[in-house]
Amino acid sequence: MSSILSAKEIKEAIKDLPEWDVEGKAIVRVFEFDDFEQAIDFVNGVAELAADADHHPDMDIRFNKVRVILSTHSKGGLTEDDFDLAERLDTLVDA
Amino acid sequence: MSSILSAKEIKEAIKDLPEWDVEGKAIVRVFEFDDFEQAIDFVNGVAELAADADHHPDMDIRFNKVRVILSTHSKGGLTEDDFDLAERLDTLVDA
Numbered sequence: 001m002s003s004i005l006s007a008k009e010i011k012e013a014i015k016d017l018p019e020w021d022v023e024g025k026a027i028v029r030v031f032e033f034d035d036f037e038q039a040i041d042f043v044n045g046v047a048e049l050a051a052d053a054d055h056h057p058d059m060d061i062r063f064n065k066v067r068v069i070l071s072t073h074s075k076g077g078l079t080e081d082d083f084d085l086a087e088r089l090d091t092l093v094d095a
Numbered sequence: 096m097s098s099i100l101s102a103k104e105i106k107e108a109i110k111d112l113p114e115w116d117v118e119g120k121a122i123v124r125v126f127e128f129d130d131f132e133q134a135i136d137f138v139n140g141v142a143e144l145a146a147d148a149d150h151h152p153d154m155d156i157r158f159n160k161v162r163v164i165l166s167t168h169s170k171g172g173l174t175e176d177d178f179d180l181a182e183r184l185d186t187l188v189d190a
Contacts (some may be wrong), residue, residue: 015136036142036145036146036151037142037146038140040139040142043135043156044135044139047131047132048136050131051131051132056131056158058155058156058157059155059156060153060154060155060156061138061153061154061155061156062153063151063152063153067099
């Protein structure tokens with residue numbers, strides 16, 4: 001299990017995730033698609049990676065946009081697990 | 096295409112949907128499941144009914160809970176389309 005990252009560690013880790021923003025105790029990225037169906041396909045891709053990682057991001061579906069919110073609720077903040085999963089989620093859309 | 100319902104019509108229509116609440120210009124229900132996988136299965140069920148109806152609810156996934164928000168954005172409020180789809184979504188979980 002990962003432990004909570006310090007503000008300094010977060011600042012360093014987020015550099016490798018240019019599409020993600022730190023928001024409070026979470027990292028967030030909005031993924032945008034052509035339509036609702038593609039957004040749902042993406043949600044299923046996230047669900048698969050989430051199951052593999054046993055780490056489950058929050059997702060807000062707004063038609064063709066999916067806002068993904070990663071935080072380690074059991075630890076009350078951001079851990080390496082969040083940054084690892086964010087990196088894997090990026091591979092679903094970025095070439 | 097349906098037209099915007101009046102406050103009185105909304106009050107009448109929501110009586111048939113005991114699990115749903117009116118929140119501003121939307122109707123909302125939180126669906127709760129045993130785990131994340133079941134929540135994702137439900138999201139896919141919603142997506143199928145949404146595609147059939149060409150009406151796409153917002154969904155907020157929080158581990159085993161899915162908050163569904165229905166509103167007719169193109170009309171700027173609640174229409175019969177929202178209540179019709181809500182009734183169909185209820186059939187995904189209620190016997």
